[in-house]
Amino acid sequence: LKPFPPRWGNPRRRAFDDMGDSATASASLRRRGDATPRARPVPAPAAPKSQEKDEVENLRSKLAGERQNIKLTAAPITTVRLFTISAVEFLIYGLRKVLTSMYTWLLALPLLAGYFYLKLVYAPELFEAPVCGVKQGAPLWQFELAIYEASWWIILGVLSSVGFGTGLHSGMMFLFPHVLQVVTAAESCGTTEGLIVWYQHPCKLDCSTTSGPDDTVTFFNLWCKVTIPCMLWGFGTAVGELPPYLVSKAARQSGSTDEEFAKEMEDAKTKTDVFNRMKLWTVNFTEQHGFLGIFLLASWPNAAFDMCGMCCGYLLMPFWTFFIATALGKGVVKVNGQAVVFVNLFGSAAFEVLLKGFDSMNSLIEAMLGKDLQLRAVISNLRAKLLAKFHQHNRMHPEHLFHNDDDKRLEFHEICKLYDTEEEEKKKEIAYRVLQEWDKNGDKALCVAEVKNAASVTDGKISLSSLDPGAPTSILKVCWELFVAALILYFLVSIMNQMAQSKQAEYDEAKVEELKKKSKKK
Numbered sequence: 263l264k265p266f267p268p269r270w271g272n273p274r275r276r277a278f279d280d281m282g283d284s285a286t287a288s289a290s291l292r293r294r295g296d297a298t299p300r301a302r303p304v305p306a307p308a309a310p311k312s313q314e315k316d317e318v319e320n321l322r323s324k325l326a327g328e329r330q331n332i333k334l335t336a337a338p339i340t341t342v343r344l345f346t347i348s349a350v351e352f353l354i355y356g357l358r359k360v361l362t363s364m365y366t367w368l369l370a371l372p373l374l375a376g377y378f379y380l381k382l383v384y385a386p387e388l389f390e391a392p393v394c395g396v397k398q399g400a401p402l403w404q405f406e407l408a409i410y411e412a413s414w415w416i417i418l419g420v421l422s423s424v425g426f427g428t429g430l431h432s433g434m435m436f437l438f439p440h441v442l443q444v445v446t447a448a449e450s451c452g453t454t455e456g457l458i459v460w461y462q463h464p465c466k467l468d469c470s471t472t473s474g475p476d477d478t479v480t481f482f483n484l485w486c487k488v489t490i491p492c493m494l495w496g497f498g499t500a501v502g503e504l505p506p507y508l509v510s511k512a513a514r515q516s517g518s519t520d521e522e523f524a525k526e527m528e529d530a531k532t533k534t535d536v537f538n539r540m541k542l543w544t545v546n547f548t549e550q551h552g553f554l555g556i557f558l559l560a561s562w563p564n565a566a567f568d569m570c571g572m573c574c575g576y577l578l579m580p581f582w583t584f585f586i587a588t589a590l591g592k593g594v595v596k597v598n599g600q601a602v603v604f605v606n607l608f609g610s611a612a613f614e615v616l617l618k619g620f621d622s623m624n625s626l627i628e629a630m631l632g633k634d635l636q637l638r639a640v641i642s643n644l645r646a647k648l649l650a651k652f653h654q655h656n657r658m659h660p661e662h663l664f665h666n667d668d669d670k671r672l673e674f675h676e677i678c679k680l681y682d683t684e685e686e687e688k689k690k691e692i693a694y695r696v697l698q699e700w701d702k703n704g705d706k707a708l709c710v711a712e713v714k715n716a717a718s719v720t721d722g723k724i725s726l727s728s729l730d731p732g733a734p735t736s737i738l739k740v741c742w743e744l745f746v747a748a749l750i751l752y753f754l755v756s757i758m759n760q761m762a763q764s765k766q767a768e769y770d771e772a773k774v775e776e777l778k779k780k781s782k783k784k
Contacts, residue, residue: 317777318774318777318778318781321773321774321777322770322774325770325773325774329763329766329767329770330763332759332762332763332766334755334758334759340762341758341759341762342758342762343762344761344762344763344765344766345758345761345762345765348761348762348765349761380402387400388400388401388402388403389402389403391403391464392463392464392465394464394465394468394470394471394661394662394665395468395470395471395665407460407462407463410462411460411461411462411463411491411494412494414462415437415461415491415494415498416494416495416497416498416501417498418432418436418437418495418498419494419495419496419497419498419499419500419501419502420498420499420501420502421502422495422498422499422502423499423500423503423567424502424503424757432495433495433600436461437491437492437495438600438604440488440491441492441601441604441605441608442604443467444457444467444484444487444488445484445488445604445605445608445609446608447467447469448479448483448484449479449609449610450469451469451472452472452479453472453473453474453475453478453479454474454478454479454483454484454487455472455473455474455475456472456473456474457469457472457487459487459488459491461491464659464661468658468662470665470666481605481606481609484609485598485602485605488601489598492597492600492601493593493594493597493598494593495597496592496593496594496596496597497589497592497593499593500585500588500589500591500592503560503567503571503588503592504571504585505571506568506575507572507574507575507581507584508575509572509764510572510573510574510575510576511574511575511576511578511579512575548570548573548574548577549577552579552583553583553587554587556570556574556583556584556587556588557587557588557590557591557595558591559591560588560590560591560592560595560596561591561592561595561596561599562596562599563600613645616641617638617641617642620641621637621638623637624636624637624638650684658725659722659724660710660713660716660717660723660724661710663680663713663724664710664713670710671707671708672707672713673706673707674693674697674706674707675693677693677697677708678690678692678693680726681693681726692730692732695730695732696708696731699731700713700716700729702715713729716728716729
C-alpha cells in the first residue's frame with residue numbers, strides 16, 4: 263500500500279490543519295481592520311436537470327402519440343402531404359447524388375450511349391431474340407435478359423422483406439412456384455440438359471431446347487437449376503432489411519431515440535407469447551455475438567429479424583458488417599436450404615420415399631382392421647391431378663402452342679391433345695369452348711393472332727386454363743388475383759404511412775431540440 267500523503271492522508275491531522283488555516287485567515291482579516299470575514303455571493307438556484315429532462319421526454323412522448331394517428335385511414339390529407347414531401351425530397355437527393363457523381367459522367371453515360379449505338383445502329387443482330395428449339399439468343403440479348411432477370415428477383419426479394427414486417431410474400435407467390443415448375447418440367451422432359459429455367463425467357467421450360475440422357479434429372483442438377491434465382495431473391499431480402507437498420511442508426515447518431523425500436527422493446531417486455539420472447543432473444547443474441555450472431559439469425563426464416571436490424575442500428579454497428587452478414591445468411595444459407603427442401607418435396611425421388619411411408623401405414627391398418635385402403639394409389643392419383651392442374655396453369659408465350667405445328671393452325675383434334683390429361687368427353691367440351699371463344703374468322707381452327715387475343719396484358723403470356731373460357735377454376739383465379747391485389751395495396755398503404763410518420767418525426771424532433779435550447783437559456 264502506498265503511504266498517505268504528508269498532509270492530506272491522515273484525517274485527524276487534516277482537521278487540525280484546517281483549524282489552523284481558519285485561525286490564520288481570521289487574524290489576517292483583523293489586521294486589515296475587517297471585523298468579520300466577507301461572505302461570497304450565493305448564486306441563484308438553477309432549475310434541476312431532471313426537471314428539464316422530464317419536460318423533453320414528456321414533449322417527445324406527446325408528439326409520438328400524436329404521430330401514431332398519421333395514417334391514410336385516420337388523417338388522409340396529412341398523410342398524403344407528408345408522404346409527398348418525403349418522396350420528393352428523396353428523389354431530389356437521389357438525383358443530386360447521381361448528377362454530381364463522377365461515375366455518372368465518366369462511366370455510366372458513355373456505356374449507355376455505346377449500348378444504344380450498338381443496338382440501334384451498328385450491330386442490331388447482336389440483340390436478336392431466340393427461336394425455341396432452333397437457335398439461341400444473340401450474346402447481347404442474353405446479357406439484357408440476365409440484367410432483367412436479376413432485377414426481377416432482387417426487386418421481389420426487396421418487396422418480401424421491406425416495410426418493417428409488412429412486406430409482400432413474394433417467395434410464396436413467385437419463387438417457390440417457380441421451383442415447382444422447374445422440377446416438374448425437368449421430369450416431364452426427361453432431362454435437365456438444355457432446359458431453360460430463366461423466368462423471363464421466351465423459351466422457359468420448353469422441352470424442344472433440351473438434349474442429353476434421361477439420367478440427368480438428379481437432385482444436384484435440379485438444385486443447380488434453381489439456386490441462382492433463389493440466391494438473387496435472397497440478396498433482395500437482405501437489401502430489404504436495411505430500412506430498420508438505417509432508421510435506428512440515424513436516430514441514434516442524431517442524439518434522439520429510435521421510437522420504433524423502443525416501442526417494440528417495451529411491447530415485447532410486457533408480453534409473454536413466443537413471438538415477443540423471440541424478439542427479446544434476438545436483440546440479446548445480436549448484442550452478444552455481433553457479425554456471427556447476425557449471420558446465424560439471418561440463416562433461417564426469422565420473423566423477428568427486423569428487431570435485429572433495429573438493434574444493430576441502435577448499437578451503431580458498421581454498415582458493411584451488418585449487410586454482409588445479412589446477405590450471406592439470407593442470400594446463401596437460408597435460400598439454398600429452402601431450395602433443398604422444395605426440390606425434394608416436388609421431385610419424384612422424395613415422393614417415392616413418401617409413398618413407402620404410406621405403404622407401411624397401409625400394411626399396419628390392414629393388419630389391425632383387415633381392410634386394404636390402397637393409400638399408395640390414392641396419394642398417387644392426388645399428385646397426378648395436382649400436377650395436371652399445375653400444367654394447365656403453366657404460363658407460356660402464344661407461339662409455344664405452335665412450335666410443333668407446320669401449318670401454324672390448331673384444329674379441333676389438336677386442341678384436344680393440349681388437354682390430354684382430361685377425360686375424353688371433357689377434352690371435346692373444352693376444345694369446343696376454345697374454338698367458340700377465339701375462332702374469330704370461323705375457319706374451325708386457331709392461328710397465332712387469334713391465340714394472342716387470349717394473352718394477358720401484363721406479361722403477354724397465356725395458359726391452357728386462360729385459353730378455356732369455361733374453365734372451372736376461373737372463379738378461383740379471380741379470387742386469387744383479388745387477393746394478390748389486396749396484398750399489394752396493403753403493402754403500398756403501409757409504406758405511405760411509414761414514410762409520412764418518419765417525415766413527421768423529423769418535424770417533431772426539431773420541436774424537441776427547440777425546447778432543449780430554451781431550457782438551456784433559462
